[in-house]
Every structure is written in structure tokens, then in C-alpha cells.
Amino acid sequence: MFGIHDLTLFIVSGLLLNIMPGPDSLLIMTRSATQGWRAGVVTALGIGAGTMVHVLAAAIGLSALLATSAAAFNVVKWVGAAYIVWCGIGMLRAKLKNADAPAQAPATPPRLPYRRIFAQGFLTNVLNPKVALFFLAFVPQFIDADAPNKALAFIVLGCIFNFNGMLWCNGLAVFTAFASARLQVKPSVALWLNRVTGGLFLLLGARLALAERT
Structure with missing residues (x-):
């Protein structure tokens, strides 16, 4: 159908790729642990929206531009790296709210x-040119060379990949929030989790800035 082949293999491979830890998973877990499952789910939805931008861009050929144009790749790369670093700095600078309040008003990490x-979930995903190149390299392997409408087949596979990714991301958000509540994570611990994630985002931003086209 649509010129798609080995759909089961595509679904299994996509699930395994989504499960691999990365900046998206880190962001979801941090938001769920510090602000509850709803915040984690909203982060996941932002990431999913960013993924659909990559899917549609690849389907109409914009991702091919990133693969062939060093200038276009570098522009997106540096903007994405700068945004990820900016997010990381914001997390590192976070402080407990009500830290100077009376004892009956416990201090808590800032709530966004x-x-x-x-927007944070969306931008960390859509500004990563490596995601665009991933879709351009991975998805066409499951489309027949003589498919009548390759763009439609690409979009169908992209939607399947994103749907499976959203199942994983939303499950991760709910699980992290549940585990955080069960473990009764203290606000100070949640704050340091936020800061550790901020440090990891700085490293990820630096890694993205140094990335080369493959």
C-alpha cells in the first residue's frame, strides 16, 4: 500500500530508535519530574509537532537542501545549538521559588x-538538522523505487513513526511523574535534576555545533 514495504520492520526499528535516550527524553523526564505528568505530555506534544515539521519538510524536499548545502546546514545547526545552549543556561540558573518564604511555604522549582x-519541546526538535537528515536517510529505505507517490508514502511512514514516538514519549512522561511522586522527590532534588539536565543540554548544544553533515 502506497508503495511501502517491510512495514513491521519499520515499526519495530522506529520504536527502538525512539527508546534510545537523547535530548527529547531528557527534556520530557525533567519536566515530568519537576512539574508533573501534564508538563511532560505537553513537552512530548511539542516534540511531536517538531517531528511532523521534519517529516513534511523531507517529503517536499527541504531536507535534501540540508543534505547538499553546507551553508543551509550550518545556519540551522548554529541556530539549533544556540537555542539548546540557551535552554541549558536557563536550567542551570533556575532557583527555588519561595526560598526566602516562611517555613510553612516550602520552596519549589520554578514552574513554566x-x-x-x-515551544521548548518543539524548538529543540525542529532546530536539530540531524533529525531532518535522519528522516531523509531512514524512511526512504521502506519505500519502493516505483511507488506511485513517494511523497505520500514518506508522509504516511513519518506519521507512523511519530505516532509510535508519541506513545513512548507520553508513556515516559507519565511513568517519570508517577515514579517521582512515589519516591517523593524533594524540591531541592528536583532543582538539581533540572540543573543536571541543563548541563547535559550545554554538552548537547556543543555537540550539535560541532556536528558535520554525514
């Missing part, structure tokens, strides 16, 4: 509005 959480 959902629209900002969604």
Missing part, C-alpha cells in the same frame, strides 16, 4: 507555563 514548555 505550558505554552513555553510546548
Whole structure:
């Protein structure tokens, strides 16, 4: 159908790729642990929206531009790296709210509005040119050379990949929030988790800045 082959292999491979730890998983776990499952789910939705941008861009050929143009790749790479580093610095600078308040008002990590959480998940994904190149390299392997509409087949496979990814990401958000509640993570621990993730984001931003096209 649609010129797609080995769909089961594609689904299994996609699930395994989604399970691999990366900046998306780190961001989801941090938001769920510090702000609850809803924040984690909103982060996942932002990541899913960013993934669909890559899918559609690859389907209409924009990702091919990143693969062939060093200038275009570098522009997206540096913007993405700068944004990830900016997010990391924000996490590192986070402080407990109500730290100077009376004892009956416990200090808690700062809570971000959902629209900002969604935007953070979206931008960390959509500004990563490696994701675009991944779709360009991975998805066509499951499309027949003589498929009548390769762009449609690409979009169908991209939607399947993203749907499976959303199942994993939302499950990770709920599980992390549940585990955090069960373990009764203290606000100070949640704050340091936020800061550790911020440090990892700095490293990921530096890694993205040094990335080369493959």
C-alpha cells in the first residue's frame, strides 16, 4: 500500500530508535519530574509537532537542501545549538521559588507555563538538522523505487513513526511523574535534576555545533 514495504520492520526499528535516550527524553523526564505528568505530555506534544515539521519538510524536499548545502546546514545547526545552549543556561540558573518564604511555604522549582514548555519541546526538535537528515536517510529505505507517490508514502511512514514516538514519549512522561511522586522527590532534588539536565543540554548544544553533515 502506497508503495511501502517491510512495514513491521519499520515499526519495530522506529520504536527502538525512539527508546534510545537523547535530548527529547531528557527534556520530557525533567519536566515530568519537576512539574508533573501534564508538563511532560505537553513537552512530548511539542516534540511531536517538531517531528511532523521534519517529516513534511523531507517529503517536499527541504531536507535534501540540508543534505547538499553546507551553508543551509550550518545556519540551522548554529541556530539549533544556540537555542539548546540557551535552554541549558536557563536550567542551570533556575532557583527555588519561595526560598526566602516562611517555613510553612516550602520552596519549589520554578514552574513554566505550558505554552513555553510546548515551544521548548518543539524548538529543540525542529532546530536539530540531524533529525531532518535522519528522516531523509531512514524512511526512504521502506519505500519502493516505483511507488506511485513517494511523497505520500514518506508522509504516511513519518506519521507512523511519530505516532509510535508519541506513545513512548507520553508513556515516559507519565511513568517519570508517577515514579517521582512515589519516591517523593524533594524540591531541592528536583532543582538539581533540572540543573543536571541543563548541563547535559550545554554538552548537547556543543555537540550539535560541532556536528558535520554525514
